[in-house]
Amino acid sequence: MGRLIVVSNRVATPTETKGSAGGLAVGVFGALKDAGGVWFGWSGDVVSESVANAGPALVEEEPVTFATVGLTRKDYDQYYRGFSNATLWPVFHYRNDLARYERDEYAGYRRVNAWLAHKLVKLVDPEDNIWVHDYHLIPFAEALRSEGVANRTGFFLHIPFPSPQVLQTIPPHDELVRSLCCYDLLGFQTRNDQQAFHDYVAREAHGKVIEHGEKAEVEAYGRKLRTGVYRIGVFPDEIAEQAARYESRQHVLDLKQSLEGRKLIMSVDRLDYSKGLVERFHAFEQLLEDAPEWRGKVTLVQIAPPTRSDVASYRMIREELEREAGRINGRYSGLDYTPIRYLSQQYDRWKLMSLFRESQVGYVTPLHDGMNLVAKEYVAAQNPADPGVLVLSVFAGAAAELSGAVLVNPHDATGMAEALQQALSMPLAERQSRYEINMAALRRNDLGVWRDTFLSDLSNVPRLR
Ligand code: ADQ
Numbered sequence: 001m002g003r004l005i006v007v008s009n010r011v012a013t014p015t016e017t018k019g020s021a022g023g024l025a026v027g028v029f030g031a032l033k034d035a036g037g038v039w040f041g042w043s044g045d046v047v048s049e050s051v052a053n054a055g056p057a058l059v060e061e062e063p064v065t066f067a068t069v070g071l072t073r074k075d076y077d078q079y080y081r082g083f084s085n086a087t088l089w090p091v092f093h094y095r096n097d098l099a100r101y102e103r104d105e106y107a108g109y110r111r112v113n114a115w116l117a118h119k120l121v122k123l124v125d126p127e128d129n130i131w132v133h134d135y136h137l138i139p140f141a142e143a144l145r146s147e148g149v150a151n152r153t154g155f156f157l158h159i160p161f162p163s164p165q166v167l168q169t170i171p172p173h174d175e176l177v178r179s180l181c182c183y184d185l186l187g188f189q190t191r192n193d194q195q196a197f198h199d200y201v202a203r204e205a206h207g208k209v210i211e212h213g214e215k216a217e218v219e220a221y222g223r224k225l226r227t228g229v230y231r232i233g234v235f236p237d238e239i240a241e242q243a244a245r246y247e248s249r250q251h252v253l254d255l256k257q258s259l260e261g262r263k264l265i266m267s268v269d270r271l272d273y274s275k276g277l278v279e280r281f282h283a284f285e286q287l288l289e290d291a292p293e294w295r296g297k298v299t300l301v302q303i304a305p306p307t308r309s310d311v312a313s314y315r316m317i318r319e320e321l322e323r324e325a326g327r328i329n330g331r332y333s334g335l336d337y338t339p340i341r342y343l344s345q346q347y348d349r350w351k352l353m354s355l356f357r358e359s360q361v362g363y364v365t366p367l368h369d370g371m372n373l374v375a376k377e378y379v380a381a382q383n384p385a386d387p388g389v390l391v392l393s394v395f396a397g398a399a400a401e402l403s404g405a406v407l408v409n410p411h412d413a414t415g416m417a418e419a420l421q422q423a424l425s426m427p428l429a430e431r432q433s434r435y436e437i438n439m440a441a442l443r444r445n446d447l448g449v450w451r452d453t454f455l456s457d458l459s460n461v462p463r464l465r
Contacts, residue, residue, distance in 0.1 A: 002127030002151075003037035004455070007120065009080070009136040011041040011068050014061045024232070024373075027447040028133075029064070031455060036063035038123050041116075043068035046076050056119055069119055071112070078108020084136045085311050087170060092135060092159050093274040093368040096169050098313045106172055110139050117143035124149060129458050132183070134158045142182040154185035154458040156230065159370040160397070161193040164200040177205060181221045184461040187230040187454050189370040189397040194229050215457070226461055230454045231401060232371050236442040239353055239380035246354035255301075255358060260336075263298045263424055266359035266388075268352055268374050269366075271304040271344065273317045276367040276393065276410040278324055281340065283365075283416030285328045288339060290417055296337045298424060300363070301355070305346045318344075356381035361423045362390045364398075365410040371397035375405070379438040387435035389423035391416070401445065404437030 012025035032039055040056065047070030055069035071080065082105030090099040117140055124130070130153040132140050141153045167173045177200055180186060188194040191214060198216065201207040207220025214229040246252065255264075265284070269275040284300050304321070308314045325342040332339045347355075356362060362378030375390060375398040382388055392398065392405035399407055408419045426434075 001035070002125060002129055004032055004035040005037050005120070005124060005128050005130045005151075006032060006039045006133070007116075007130065007137060007140060008039075008041045008133040009084075010044055011039050011066055014059060014066060024447075026235075027232075027451050028131075030448070031131075031451050032064045035129075035455075037128065038065045038067050038120075040067045040120050040123065041069075042080075043070050045070040046073055048072070056123075065123070067120075067123055069116070075108060075112045075115075078105045079112035080136070081308075081311055083109035085308055086313070088135045088138075089159070089274075090313070091166060091170055092162050094160075094162060094166055095273060095367075096166065098273065099169070101171055110143075113137060113139040114143040114146075116140065117147055117149075120144070121147045121149060124151060126151065129455070130154070131156070131455065131458065138176055139179040139182075142179045145182050150463070152184050152458055152461055152463060153182075154187065154454065154461075155180065155183040156187040156454060157193065157370070158189065158232070160190075160368055161188055161196045163196050164204055167196075167200060168204075173200075174204070177201070178221045181207075181218070181223045181225055184225055185454075185458050186218075186225065186227045188227065189229070189231060190400055191229050193370070193397075194227055197227065226457065228454070228457055230450050231397065231445055232373070232450045233442060233446045234373060234376045234380055235447050236376070236380035236439060239377055240382075242350045243353035243357045243381035244383070246350050247357060249351075249354065251351060252354050252358055255355065259299060262296070262337075263361070264359040265298060265300045265361040265363045265420065265424075266303075266356055266378070267300065267363045267365075268303045268347075268356075269364075270307045271314065271318055271321070272307060273313060274366055274368050275304075276365045277302065277304060277317070277321050279367070279410045279413065280363060280365045280416070281321070281324045281328060283410075283413040284340065284363075284420065285331070286413045286417035287420050288328075288332050290414070291421055294421070294424070295332055295339075296334060299337075299339060299341060301341045301343070301359075303343045303345065303347060303352070303355075305344055353377060353381040356388070357383055360388045361420065362388055362392075363420070364390065364396065365393040365408060365416065366396050367393070367410055369393070369396040369398075373398075375402060376442055379404075379435065380442055382435055384432070384435065384439075386428065387431050389426050389431055389434065390438065391419050391423050401441045402438045403441070404434035406434075 017029035056067040059066040132155045198209045210217045216227045364375040390405040393410045
């Protein structure tokens, strides 16, 4: 049995993999601990060329080695800020209007992938399985192959895969799909994403796709590979336990006191245009407009720390959101009432879960989202005796699993306002039955199932040699 090598754009630090770290870091680290191996990627630092070339820096935490490299300013600008986050991210979230394409950024993206692959080669043993994560690393397997690495290599895409017509707006779309076909196994969050990839292969690349339920065999660009749907999850019982444990902490008591008996709608996201924050604020405004009985009776708390603030479209969304929160608050606030509380901080994970537990509605309405773990965390954090209601966008991957949620179209402000009213007034028995349905789905397909099924399918693909 070989070890596991995990490759991701960012590598969690050894401390982040413990305690209250995000679910994904804990899930991936669990697999590494079981198999032993290496977690390889960018350290998050921008460094000089000589420091970058001296890497990777190794931190041993038996049986796992954390191996990280720094990026030069040019590599960061072209690979990370440029092609990954100003081209791939918007297009894969159907925001072609926000995307740009620069040839030199794309060249930088491929160059950094090749450089990273070269750095990893020395750490790979012949029997290891390699698991690569997300859109920053589409050409990584191709680069490994050209270094002579024949190990089983799988890729999991955390974000949506766009339909062929949308993907084709990226000029080197064919090269990107060709690169994806250098992996042995491709994992997608939903059936729709997998289908969009198959559509491209069949129609644009004239390849062959044989589907067996949610698994498929693909032949394209002279290679054979497999695809599958692997819905990422959480560990629901751990979240439930921690949310309950934090229930009586001071921050929860402070929040309760400040609400003065008003109902609470909670939203938590990274500040990103794909999360539908502005549309969400407008629908909340619509609720206050259409149902005056709720004015002064309900508060929306939006927690959204800024991310990628050196990408222009992220600065724009931040400004727009601050402006809209101010306008809506100006319109509906009273001397003792602020309808929207907009907080741009990062919060401790268990603190967030306890705030979810305090709220009557979880308001999760992305315009497009690979899965959306916040939706799953919201459900898991509820008190079974008095659960809140999840209002969820149909465009989140999680909507395919959480049939107990009130599903909404984030482009329909009136429909969302109606859904909020329905959720705020829902009788206990209905809230409980919806919660039970969602919780059962979370338990059936937790983070461990996601990880283990992907890795077991990867170890079953035939070796290249
Ligand atoms: P993200 O786009 O980051 O992830 P999401 O799935 O919601 O979106 O995960 C965010 C995580 O960060 C959650 O665990 C959440 O609790 C945490 N978080 C958010 N805001 C926070 C705050 N203010 N303070 C502390 N923690 C906060 C990408 C894809 C998703 C996919 C995931 C996993 O875009 O579609 O679900 O990867 O595959």
